């Protein structure tokens with residue numbers, strides 16, 4: 001089976017290459033804002049939309065204008081990709097998303113080589129060849145397998161990364177256990193399986209929290225925009241980036257372990273947006289339990305449940321497993337052995353005891369059994385959900 005996968009490597013560019021990256025990012029940002037402005041002006045005067053094609057033509061002309069020669073420095077396809085991004089953000093806007101935002105130094109962090117044809121981008125050892133930039137060294141923490149399709153250069157917390165999209169042949173691994181497994185997701189336990197095993201919350205805030213707090217306190221005492229303030233700010237963003245990497249790593253390991261073992265996986269269809277919506281409410285109708293809910297919001301982000309489900313989903317597809325999301329209503333109150341459903345079954349957050357048949361156990365295990373059974377009832381065919389986009393290694 002052919003699959004697409006993204007490898008992400010940390011680059012170690014030299015001073016010249018860092019300068020190139022910085023200038024290219026600036027040029028991309030400029031082109032984005034220029035295209036956005038043109039689209040707005042054109043809409044106001046002509047009442048219709050500029051096309052990507054005509055904007056690309058304008059871009060070619062703009063490069064010849066006196067004073068804009070620097071626009072010729074970045075690779076032409078890199079800038080054309082920016083024009084595409086403008087078009088996509090307008091497409092999203094017409095589908096109901098917000099109006100495209102101006103690109104600022106703080107919001108614009110990446111550029112992309114959309115085509116890697118006939119070896120214009122290639123890897124040799126720990127060096128990556130980029131068109132018009134040349135060989136850039138990177139930390140090769142794992143071999144990059146497959147045919148390179150496109151490369152995105154990203155700046156994150158003062159460091160540059162290359163996200164390499166490849167197409168590769170994938171050999172599905174046969175499942176070691178043929179049974180279906182239900183997974184209950186939560187804050188205290190990241191994932192509880194219907195077999196009784198469970199994965200803990202990565203507890204990153206417990207691990208990094210003191211350091212985050214220390215830096216935040218330091219930052220608040222420093223003079224805004226002073227050199228010391230900027231330094232602390234940089235260290236804080238580096239720490240956040242590290243937390244994010246640790247979380248991803250943990251989720252990847254847990255999801256791979258689950259997908260390798262079971263042939264069918266049933267999960268609850270989490271309404272993450274509702275769960276993490278701010279409880280603050282409005283001025284006239286203040287929300288209840290604001291402090292508690294914002295703590296919950298933080299731990300939700302901390303565990304990254306949505307990301308975990310996405311990983312399970314695409315890994316299931318890679319390995320030919322069936323994957324199903326089911327409606328989790330009443331799964332925490334229903335007895336998995338007799339089906340009696342009432343809130344009294346749930347003694348505490350973690351304890352379950354059926355008032356009808358007396359079955360007792362961990363509440364999350366009971367819920368995951370219900371989830372597994374729901375998946376059986378509604379058939380165990382893999383369902384393609386519209387959220388099955390991110391593919392990453």
Ligand SMILES: [Zn+2]
Pocket residue numbers: 335336337338339340354355356357358359
């Ligand atoms: Zn019961």
